[in-house]
Amino acid sequence: MVDHIFTDYNEATSALRIKDLKQSLYDDGEIIMDQVLVCLHGDEHKKRRKLENKIFTRDVFQYYENTIFPKTINKTLEPYKKSGKMDLVDYGFRVLLNLTADFSGIDRPEKSISETETLLRLLKVFASGATLHHSTRDHEEVKSEVRDALKEFDQKFLIPSISRRKMIINKESSDELPNDILTILLANEDQLNLPYDVLQREIAFYLLAGAQTSIHSLVHAFHEMHNWLKDNPERKSSIKNDPIFIQKCFLESTRLHPSSPVALRKPVCPVKLPGDKDAQPDDNVVIDLYKSNRDKKIFGDDADKFNPDRKTPDGQNLYGLSFGLGMHSCIGRNLAAGVNSKPDTNPDNHHYGTVTMIMRKLISCDAFPDPNNTPKMDEKTKRPNWGYYPITFNAKGG
Numbered sequence: 001m002v003d004h005i006f007t008d009y010n011e012a013t014s015a016l017r018i019k020d021l022k023q024s025l026y027d028d029g030e031i032i033m034d035q036v037l038v039c040l041h042g043d044e045h046k047k048r049r050k051l052e053n054k055i056f057t058r059d060v061f062q063y064y065e066n067t068i069f070p071k072t073i074n075k076t077l078e079p080y081k082k083s084g085k086m087d088l089v090d091y092g093f094r095v096l097l098n099l100t101a102d103f104s105g106i107d108r109p110e111k112s113i114s115e116t117e118t119l120l121r122l123l124k125v126f127a128s129g130a131t132l133h134h135s136t137r138d139h140e141e142v143k144s145e146v147r148d149a150l151k152e153f154d155q156k157f158l159i160p161s162i163s164r165r166k167m168i169i170n171k172e173s174s175d176e177l178p179n180d181i182l183t184i185l186l187a188n189e190d191q192l193n194l195p196y197d198v199l200q201r202e203i204a205f206y207l208l209a210g211a212q213t214s215i216h217s218l219v220h221a222f223h224e225m226h227n228w229l230k231d232n233p234e235r236k237s238s239i240k241n242d243p244i245f246i247q248k249c250f251l252e253s254t255r256l257h258p259s260s261p262v263a264l265r266k267p268v269c270p271v272k273l274p275g276d277k278d279a280q281p282d283d284n285v286v287i288d289l290y291k292s293n294r295d296k297k298i299f300g301d302d303a304d305k306f307n308p309d310r311k312t313p314d315g316q317n318l319y320g321l322s323f324g325l326g327m328h329s330c331i332g333r334n335l336a337a338g339v340n341s342k343p344d345t346n347p348d349n350h351h352y353g354t355v356t357m358i359m360r361k362l363i364s365c366d367a368f369p370d371p372n373n374t375p376k377m378d379e380k381t382k383r384p385n386w387g388y389y390p391i392t393f394n395a396k397g398g
């Protein structure tokens with residue numbers, strides 16, 4: 001068994017596009033990831049992705065960005081306004097949980113604080129299961145927690161959400177059919193034949209795929225931006241008054257900090273890899289997104305640094321490979337990151353994506369890293385994520 005490791009940007013790009021390489025990053029996390037979209041291959045993957053992709057339309061993004069999400073951001077900030085302090089990681093979880101619950105199809109009928117707390121707790125357990133590959137904890141202990149969390153999720157959230165949708169689908173209720181993953185899977189039950197446990201994991205996976213990645217990207221971007229401002233104080237006005245520049249800060253930071261530092265694949269048959277290497281089915285293909293995204297040949301001599309003014313070569317994205325490429329490329333990218341701006345983009349009707357929207361709100365409230373509290377990395381994972389990031393803000397801003 002050979003490990004084929006790609007750290008060169010162009011080779012990594014080609015490797016991600018090879019159709020005979022299947023997903024293997026989540027093999028350890030199958031307790032929550034078995035047969036979910038990102039782990040499927042070939043026709044099965046194509047069929048489910050095509051169906052689920054129907055939720056990720058421009059109209060839906062616009063509706064969220066203009067109507068739903070601003071309210072969610074404000075409402076979630078409310079409890080912290082008195083103290084003007086919060087942990088950005090925790091806030092990120094709360095605000096994005098609401099968004100991904102809507103997209104996944106998880107109803108929160110009570111809309112109470114305790115209901116949100118429960119869902120938040122379950123989401124964190126699912127996240128620890130999905131990233132078991134990078135976990136520093138006892139793996140059996142994490143698996144047992146995930147099993148319990150799935151049972152609780154089922155009883156409190158999934159079963160009631162399924163019942164409500166089935167009533168609408170069977171026309172026993174006059175409610176409007178929601179636009180979410182659960183609904184689309186239930187409405188197409190006949191062609192998919194998904195066993196219940198797969199449906200359960202797919203929804204739990206969506207809940208966390210949307211939230212966890214965006215949260216960590218948000219905190220990295222906030223940190224990078226404030227560090228950069230120390231050396232570039234004259235650019236404070238760009239941060240405050242130029243939302244397109246804020247989006248560039250987020251995209252640049254996302255290049256430096258991909259939510260998973262590597263993509264892992266296994267050949268489904270003997271396959272030719274970039275650099276004319278031959279790989280066999282028991283080999284591992286490691287696509288190092290972290291290092292490829294810092295390739296100086298593509299991003300220049302300062303590729304290791306945060307530079308929101310960076311110009312990338314034609315055809316390359318500011319965020320590098322951080323949203324993946326090829327068959328598993330991120331289905332929620334436009335939701336989280338919006339669309340790329342052009343020199344003539346009108347900032348008043350640009351699609352910024354949810355993470356930039358949160359950053360804009362924080363900046364408008366003069367949010368800063370808390371000078372009296374030190375942020376900490378998350379010690380429960382080998383992924384370089386912030387686990388605690390205290391900030392202060394002005395409650396009257398915004």
Ligand code: HEM
Pocket residue numbers: 023025037038039049100103206209210211213214217254258259260263264321322323324325327328329330331332333335336337355
């Ligand atoms: C900053 C935010 C995000 C980042 C950095 C990110 C990153 C990624 C990456 C790198 C992949 C590819 C994984 C691989 O190749 O193994 C991926 C796939 C995926 N992402 Fe995202 N993601 C983000 C936000 C979202 C959101 C908001 C959603 C949904 C609401 C989402 C849903 C998915 C799904 C379902 C897949 C699997 C697609 C497939 O296999 O066909 N992601 N994401």
